Amino acid sequence: MALRLALDTMGGDHGPGEIIPAAIHTLKKHPELELQLVGLEDVVKSRLSSLSPDLSVRVQIIHAPEVVTMDEAPSSALRNKKKSSMRVAIEQVKKGLAHACVSSGNTGALMAISRYVLKMLPGIDRPAICTTIPGINNQTHILDLGANVDSSAEQLFQFAVMGAELAGAINNIASPKVGLLNVGTEENKGNYRVKQAAGLLSGSHLNYIGFVEGNHIYSGHADVIVCDGFVGNIALKASEGVADFFSHHVFSEFKRNYYGRLASVISMPVLKSIRRKIDPRRYNGASLLGLRGIVIKSHGGADRVSFAHALEEAILEVEKNIPARITSQLEALLIRN
């Protein structure tokens, strides 16, 4: 059976110029894939002119006359942009015409519209944003990354359930290790909510490994790391800041003088290999978990390589049927409690 994705082609900093090349690349890679390209019809069409007929038949253009801008208030996007590419793409999922939707657009608007159109799973209040982090030994799923600030212990517990289901399915792990992000690993550390959440996790069926610290995010210590969105968002952006700081110094030193430039030419294969390993584009594509449908948020600044990775994430989540897995986990919890 065909796997169908709806793409918001107008979202992000680059819009169709990067999203459509990524779409075509992914279409070539996955013969069972069908894409719905949602956006301004003329713009989308003009970028598909050279598409071969065998690929064309797997592409549908869906006209959407409006665009949600990157700085628009979510409430305004929800009220006033009913014909936006973002909303129409999400509605394709709601109508059962697409298996998932992918957007690089305004995160707040994507959450608000997804929540309004698709609705939440029973017992979940707002979507949690979950992404994959590369680690020295192992990759880690971390959530929430900013959708929920001031999360209660119960919410942290729900994040754990959803994150464990996602990490388990995507990485084929029977019992993913779940860690709770804290300022220390000792039991007495942290704030009230974290301690309460630790109690809920300890008493659950999850493979809870206890508190983890900020550096464990990149060590592969846990398969899933759970935190409040305020903390997760800041930790992730701080990480981006360090990465930029590193890159800045590496490149400026290699460019600083004649010797540096010579060394960089000789080291080029090694530098390229390093860059490939630490390339954040490989990890693009965050999941909005807890919705009745699959919505993948791509980084706003994503280029074609990066956006293609978000599409791969969407394909994986469709294949693994993530919302249904999460639903059955949450139902099991409701029965137990």
Add this chain to the structure above:
Amino acid sequence: MALRLALDTMGGDHGPGEIIPAAIHTLKKHPELELQLVGLEDVVKSRLSSLSPDLSVRVQIIHAPEVVTMDEAPSSALRNKKKSSMRVAIEQVKKGLAHACVSSGNTGALMAISRYVLKMLPGIDRPAICTTIPGINNQTHILDLGANVDSSAEQLFQFAVMGAELAGAINNIASPKVGLLNVGTEENKGNYRVKQAAGLLSGSHLNYIGFVEGNHIYSGHADVIVCDGFVGNIALKASEGVADFFSHHVFSEFKRNYYGRLASVISMPVLKSIRRKIDPRRYNGASLLGLRGIVIKSHGGADRVSFAHALEEAILEVEKNIPARITSQLEALLIRN
């Protein structure tokens, strides 16, 4: 006049083996410096045997028979280790015999004992941990880094006052830019406490520049970044994790095969220069602000290079008379309110 520092020589992962060489190095650099080396007398003495007479006269050994271990509960260290090197070093400051104390020991114990022995400045509840972060353009002071979890808006405001005073004095800035760490820069972003703190900061005499995001920690965007200790601790440790992840890949790629090893030999001067620029040891030495005295916390894993930087931080804070500056700022605030 002599500048006197009391050193907890037994603290940290390495103890006197790294601390005493750092002490001797710093003694040579600062002719006005006198050091009080607190710890097990025999151990300290044995490491000073080759010290020249002109340096010896500026060193005093103070025997302390007990040691606070790295994993000891702060309450237990406070109650049971009254003769520890950490406590005796802090007491030197209390008695007016030293201008500041430096320790690589257990952070929780250092805070608890400092607070008990030195007492807090009026209106401050607990010490805030403040450190300097290297940035692409500029360095940033960030606080709190874990002493206070669940900080109120008033506490965040106090962190701003103390941090601005420290950053202004150390970096010779008349009106340091103060940013409040949040999940976005828009006014409607964040949790209740951050929004409340933004109100307090906007109405104050401080040079408040608004909300800053996690990546701004490393951009030099602000001179001072204020956050709750839970968030600050996790952001900083996440940064350490990314740095380790980067270093791991850089070094493993340069070692992976014959070509990589050759490239690393040729690139050595450049790699060394990069390493120097991003070396976290240069930023070792966090301040415990809000105490009636100067206490500098060195990283537990600090080696001699790193510990020497913590000593430099202590010397600077003594020269700039930080606690007196903070006191007069806090008093001015009390009068205004």
